[in-house]
Amino acid sequence: MHDKIEDIEIRLLLEALFLKYHYDFRKYAAASVKRRLRQAKEAMGFETFSAMQEALLHDASMLPRLLGYLTVQVSEMFRDPSYFRAIREKVVPHLRTYPSLRLWVAGCSEGEELYSLVILFREEGLEDRTLFYATDINQDALARAEAGVFDLERIQHFTENHRQSGGHSSLSSYYSAAYGRASFDKTLRKQVVFADHSLVTDAVFAEMHLISCRNVLIYFDRELQDRAIGLFKDSLARKGFLGLGAKENLRFSGHAGAFLDFVREEKIYQRRTE
Amino acid sequence: MSAPGAIVIGASAGALEALSVLLPALPASFASPVFVVVHLPPDRKSILAEIFQAKCRIPVHEAEDKEPIMAGTIYFAPPNYHLLIETENSLALSSDEPVRYSRPSIDVLFESAADTYGPALTAIVLTGANPDGADGLRRIGLAGGTVLVQDPTEAMAPEMPLAALAACPTAQVLPLAGIASFLLGV
Incomplete structure (x- = not known):
């Protein structure tokens, strides 16, 4: 049931991001969000998404880094x-x-x-x-x-x-x-x-x-x-x-x-x- | 309620020949969805779905974003996109950065499929000349899924099956013919 706990933690993290900073990723495609958040969690050195959520709520300086993981898209000029x-x-x-x-x-x-x-x-x-x-x-x-x-x-x-x-x-x-x-x-x-x-x-x-x-x-x-x-x-x-x-x-x-x-x-x- | 089963397959160099043994063997009554990542050049249209539609007894699609997942259907990842399993009912694409130089990446598909299907998933790593799929296969094994690797001595390019076995030593090693019979029993 480990994965289910992770899903709960991710929902709570996205809820915290919305309530505190008004960035709403709650209806983003779940599989990609999960992948990006796992990368962010590892890069930022958190054990769990719950720990990440606590830090995010109390430290606004985390926001730009997290948004970097959640939003930045690398494209190309004249792609396709x-x-x-x-x-x-x-x-x-x-x-x-x-x-x-x-x-x-x-x-x-x-x-x-x-x-x-x-x-x-x-x-x-x-x-x-x-x-x-x-x-x-x-x-x-x-x-x-x-x-x-x-x-x-x-x-x-x-x-x-x-x-x-x-x-x-x-x-x-x-x-x-x-x-x-x-x-x-x-x-x-x-x-x-x-x-x-x-x-x-x-x-x-x-x-x-x-x-x-x-x-x-x-x-x-x-x-x-x-x-x-x-x-x-x-x-x-x-x-x-x-x-x-x-x-x-x-x-x-x-x-x-x-x-x-x-x-x-x-x-x-x-x-x-x- | 437990998730209905699904099959994920990853292959690179030699993929066409290996898949030509496996996929046409699936009967018209095959009940599970099958998701396939083959490494492809990013800037050309893929004809994999057309090739295999002509050879297979079940429907073959190149995946579209948020396409509903149908039982007994083969979905190929399109060139230049990752293929992910969003829920049991829907797949998703992403244009996140390539993983180990590959987009689509086998690891990305395998990881999302492990999250969605858990023990109801069967994963197969076939011939290929790079280690993509190894991390994903390990995750699927840890989530209780069934993990199969093509016998490296038979694979056209053994690196991918060897890397998968190194990362996931519990995987069963089978020749293509054995994998095909295994799938008929799913």
């Missing part, structure tokens, strides 16, 4: 190049018809997906009429996204992804390299608003034409996924677009009927007109 190719070739022609655009990268983590989309929009001549919202619940990740600095060793892979996505500029024209780091050009951020926003507890904040939220919903349980998808539905303009990760889908969502498959194999959906 065929997704970005579909945005470029199938979605952009529709977006061109709007005089001004709003795009939301929900759960932007350290900014890889955001920079990919800003570069794509610049290449397609849409950047200047677009406001990009990049949101996350992790302040450290948001700060890193805003800094736009990536390890140089990752850039070769990003460059190959960008090329495969149909990019018709050179990725190297968007960053300067020094000391093993690639710093992305600050002009890529001139149209970007970085903001703390939770898909779990926060509400609609603007009307969007494209929402890109890749590999974020997989960390939620079905009920929470449904809340987030409802939030996307309510945020999207009529005929606006929603892009999910390659293995995410709306099939199990109560809001599925509000969307059409737009590019089925890339998990790009379009909001129906009602």
Whole structure:
């Protein structure tokens, strides 16, 4: 019955995190949360989750470290190049018809997906009429996204992804390299608003034409996924677009009927007109 | 209520040949879900599900996030995602960092399956050229699950079964034919 005790302890820890700090992971996918918390417990040197919970309640300095384990996602620029190719070739022609655009990268983590989309929009001549919202619940990740600095060793892979996505500029024209780091050009951020926003507890904040939220919903349980998808539905303009990760889908969502498959194999959906 | 049983399988180099012996042997009446992690290149679509759907008598899926778990169905982890068992009724994917350079990772699947199924789980480590799966197999053994390892002398790449045996010495060593007959008795 040891495992069952651990499950109880994890529930109590997540409850403590919510009651004391208002970060709500109670409806996150349990298997991933358990894995991440086990890593945090070991790295922080706690014997049990109960001990971790006590420390968390009495020592606020533990919070950022724990959130680091629970939220930080390492992605890549132009991850799944065929997704970005579909945005470029199938979605952009529709977006061109709007005089001004709003795009939301929900759960932007350290900014890889955001920079990919800003570069794509610049290449397609849409950047200047677009406001990009990049949101996350992790302040450290948001700060890193805003800094736009990536390890140089990752850039070769990003460059190959960008090329495969149909990019018709050179990725190297968007960053300067020094000391093993690639710093992305600050002009890529001139149209970007970085903001703390939770898909779990926060509400609609603007009307969007494209929402890109890749590999974020997989960390939620079905009920929470449904809340987030409802939030996307309510945020999207009529005929606006929603892009999910390659293995995410709306099939199990109560809001599925509000969307059409737009590019089925890339998990790009379009909001129906009602 | 105790969890209904499930099978987890991990394989790397030589996986296609080994799985081609095991999976088509499962009868149409096979009652347990089967979860399989094969190490795959991260940037290409996998055709494993299609290949095995053509060979098997039970349904074969590439796993989608939060897909319901059906009895008598084979689920392959998709490239570039970890496959986890969320509950007895639902699986989940994650794009957490690779474990021992692998995503999907056999250890990640095995650990979550041990948590969910405990003693009702049967785990199999097949041929492979790296030690992924060894830690997971040990956890499954500790949780009371049944642990099987392909005979390293028969495996195309013996490192993975050898590492699994080193981490979990109580595992039964069987040739593929023996593992196939074992599964028919589950």
